[in-house]
Amino acid sequence: MNYIISGKNIDVTEGLRSAVFDKLGRLEKFFSEDTKAQVTFSVEKERQKIEVTIPMKGHIIRAEQVSDDMYVSIDMVVETIERQVVRYKKKIIDQNQDAAYFQNAFIEDDDYDDEDDEIQIIRSKRFAVKPMYPEDACVQMELLGHNFYVFRNAETDEVNVVYKRKGNTYGLIEPEF
Numbered sequence: 065m066n067y068i069i070s071g072k073n074i075d076v077t078e079g080l081r082s083a084v085f086d087k088l089g090r091l092e093k094f095f096s097e098d099t100k101a102q103v104t105f106s107v108e109k110e111r112q113k114i115e116v117t118i119p120m121k122g123h124i125i126r127a128e129q130v131s132d133d134m135y136v137s138i139d140m141v142v143e144t145i146e147r148q149v150v151r152y153k154k155k156i157i158d159q160n161q162d163a164a165y166f167q168n169a170f171i172e173d174d175d176y177d178d179e180d181d182e183i184q185i186i187r188s189k190r191f192a193v194k195p196m197y198p199e200d201a202c203v204q205m206e207l208l209g210h211n212f213y214v215f216r217n218a219e220t221d222e223v224n225v226v227y228k229r230k231g232n233t234y235g236l237i238e239p240e241f
Contacts, residue, residue: 065092065099072106080105083135087142088116094149105134114141125149193223201226202234 069076069084084103091101095118102117112134118125127144129137195218196204205213205226212227217238225237 065089065095065097065101067101067103069103070105072104074105074107076105080134080138083138087138090142091145091149094146112137114138116141116145118145195221198224198226198236 065088067084067088069081088101088103095101099118099120102115102119104115104117106113106115110132111130112132113128113130114134114137115128116126125145125148127141127148129140129144131137131140193214193216195216197218198215201213201215201224204215205211205228212225214223214225216222217224220238222238224239227235227237229235
């Protein structure tokens with residue numbers, strides 16, 4: 065794997081670099097040699113944060129972890145990515161475009177198959193999508209106590225989604241077709 069290591073509000077020391085190579089090196093058994101991993105360290109107040117992004121054609125494997133110790137954050141992010149890769153191995157590889165990013169030994173190895181983590185939809189809902197303005201959709205979402213709300217935008221006549229963000233703010237998703 066190729067690592068692109070950067071830092072925000074932190075100098076990336078040689079110790080952090082070697083920890084990335086040692087710890088993220090565990091993931092090399094999954095990925096091919098030319099796979100790139102973007103690693104970003106950041107510090108805000110007492111929070112030590114690491115973000116790892118592995119872009120692939122059609123997918124992105126991404127994890128971020130925060131703790132009061134950067135080395136603990138590195139350990140946690142490696143475990144998260146490892147779980148993601150093992151969990152979604154079958155689905156990712158079924159889409160042939162991503163198979164080139166993985167080691168052949170990992171693709172063919174059945175030890176990493178995790179049938180218990182199959183995605184199961186256990187409930188389905190149907191409802192009328194009412195035309196309304198985004199602000200009204202936010203109010204409706206709050207009244208229902210949900211984190212998101214699907215509605216037909218009265219201005220554009222397209223299906224949109226409003227969602228709750230951190231800091232008691234809202235986001236709007238307007239799909240492009």
